[in-house]
Amino acid sequence: MGHVVGRHAVVLGASMAGLLTARVLAESFERVTIVERDRLPPGVAQRRGAPQGHHIHALLARGAQVLDELFPGLTAEIIADGAPAGDLLGGIRWFLSGHRIKQADIGQPVLFPSRPLLESAVRNRVRALPNVRVADGLDVVEPSTTADRRAVTGVRVRGDDGDITVIGADLVVDATGRGSRTPLWLESWGYPRPQADKVHIGVCYASRAYRLPPGALGSDALMLHSWHPGQPRAAGLVAQEGDRYLATQVGMLGDQPPTELDGFLAFARSLPFDDIYRAIRDGEPLGKPATFQYPANVRHRYERLSRFPAGLFVIGDAVCGFNPIYGQGMTVAALQAAAFGDLLAEGRLPTSRRYFQAMAKVVDVPWEIATGSDLAFPEVRGRRTARTRMVNAYLPRLHAAAATDPSLGAAFVRVTGLLAAPTSLLRPDRVLRVLLSRHGAASHGAGSVVRPPADQPAAPSSRRPAA
Ligand SMILES: Cc1cc2nc3c(=O)[nH]c(=O)nc-3n(C[C@H](O)[C@H](O)[C@H](O)COP(=O)(O)OP(=O)(O)OC[C@H]3O[C@@H](n4cnc5c(N)ncnc54)[C@H](O)[C@@H]3O)c2cc1C
Structure with a gap:
């Protein structure tokens, strides 16, 4: 255990954000309790509170790195449990902007566990922490507060029998996902609600x-x-x-x-x-x-609030939920938990302002990637900055060029894997490669198609004939 910051922390929700938060809090609190509405399965199984587990659930390369930092050896363990693994560019057949991307190993491993397998492995690691308790089958009703509503003192929970009890805590972290009621609670306590983008x-x-x-x-x-x-x-x-x-x-x-x-x-x-x-x-x-x-996509701008009750924190999808197609949610939750851990390592509880600023910093780039990509569709409403328009005009050309140039494919998948900044795609040498590429130059925006060249690898892709 690192610096002791408090005695008891309660985390609301035992999904990815809640489990990872409990892992970092366990370093700084004597005891951590995770409250979860579902009865959690003992092994690998779907559960009601994580219906996303029935769908493809990509763990981005950056997310795998952070999980291994929080739980050494975790990804190797998951692969030993049967999760397939491969190379980020060489092991994935990508089709982007109507182009099949040239595959080549780039030395960046990724794994493809199902969501239930990944969550179960993380849950087992958290359960093994001596100072963490998982209290499942408990529905969070509302945090309890001091009479003046300035600070949170614990959480009111309802059991299967309908009885309500209060679990006292120095710190409460809301990790209940997109359905988080923190904005409603704030309003009912007389605080402003965060703006939701x-x-x-x-x-x-x-x-x-x-x-x-x-x-x-x-x-x-x-x-x-x-x-x-x-x-x-x-x-x-x-x-x-x-x-x-x-x-x-x-x-x-x-x-x-x-x-x-x-x-x-x-x-x-x-x-x-x-x-x-x-x-x-x-x-x-x-x-x-x-x-x-x-x-x-919904982003709650907690970092812009001027007043917030002490002892309450929010994390994961409860702060920001992204279009799931980009596979960012679990990685962002891991990065947020790690950032929270860094703040706690300073030996005291961060102020709400500092905490939410740190969360916003984690969210900024993935939010830009997700909403920027969505805004490429003219039907999607939202503010398009000059940069968004420029990037959305450039990316189809980059994808076209990446059909023959693995260095561009590698640069792109490293950005979507949250390993590299989006600006890395605009490096002058890369822009030049895109412009000089026969395919990149020939691609006049999204939707144009360059047929895979004759030297494309073994399993051939066939394009549907144009209607
Ligand atoms: C269809 C879909 C596909 C996705 N694909 C990907 C992907 O490919 N890659 C990726 O990284 N992410 C993906 N995501 C997002 C990812 O699942 C989440 O970002 C991730 O689980 C972190 O969310 P969370 O822990 O904050 O919230 P959630 O996963 O929503 O968990 C909230 C938890 O809180 C519990 N809870 C809620 N209310 C209460 C209450 N009142 N009392 C007690 N407990 C409560 C729930 O039971 C649940 O366990 C996808 C999401 C969806 C919907």
Whole structure:
């Protein structure tokens, strides 16, 4: 244990943000209690409070690094438990802006655990911490406060029997996700609510699990078919532990992919490249399909509040929920938890202002990536800065050039993996490569397609003939 900052901390929610927060608080508090509404499964299983677990859940390369810092050896353990792994560029078949990206190993490992496997591994590590207790089957009602509402003193929880009890704490962290009620609580206590920045996207997910013949994805562990203006459909197919594959298809702006088999296949076939369709069409579907609707990117600007009760903190999706297609949520939660740990390592509780500024700093770049990419679609409403317009005009050209130039593909996937800053794509040498590339120069914006060159690797992609 590092510096003792307090005696008892309570974390609301035992999903990724809550578990990782408990891990860092355990360094600075004598005791940490995680309160969770679900009865948590003992092993790897889906649960009601994490319905996203039925869909492809990418752990970005940066997220894997932070998890290993918080729990040494965790990713190796998950791979030993059966999670497929591969190279960020060499092991993933990327389709971006209508181009198949040239694959090449870049020495950046990534792993593809299912969400239940990853969450279960993290939960086991947290449960093993001697000063952390997981109190599941408890519904958070509201934090308790001092009479003048200036400070939080614990949390009121409701058990299965309906009885309400108060758990006293020096510190309460809200990690209850997108449905967080902190803005409502603040209002009811006489504080201003944080401003919520929203970018509406109307994203609709549909997923099915499959058993596929060996080698169905060639040597790749994941195929990712991204969307672009004029083609607002995306899909992924990933190998998972337990000899299964998970296919997730996503529509934007209210386009819900069908779940029944024929409709699901037809959606896959409607994509510019039919690799996912060809991989699943003869597969054996397993279990029931799942859907999920994600209306908007939402960022709560807690860092702009001038008054906030002492002892209350907010983390994870409760601060900012991103369009899930970019796979950022768990990595951002890990980075936020690590940033909280850095503040606590100073030996005292940070002020609310300092804490929320640190959270905002973590969120800034992923928010820019997610909303900036979404704003490439003319139908998505929001403020487009000159920079957003410039980047959205440049990226399709970069993707086109990356169809033959792995150095550009590597630069791009390192940015989306949150390993490198978006500005790295604008490095003069890279801009020059894009401009000099036959394909990059020929690409007149998103939606134009350069056919894969003849030297493209083994598993051929076929483009759907234009309608
Ligand atoms: C469809 C979809 C796909 C996604 N894909 C990816 C991806 O590929 N990669 C990625 O990194 N992220 C992805 N995400 C986001 C990712 O799941 C979250 O960012 C991540 O789980 C961190 O969220 P969180 O822990 O803050 O909140 P959540 O995961 O929403 O967890 C909140 C927790 O709080 C509990 N809770 C809520 N209310 C109460 C209450 N009143 N009392 C007690 N407990 C309560 C819930 O049961 C739950 O356990 C996806 C999300 C969705 C919806």
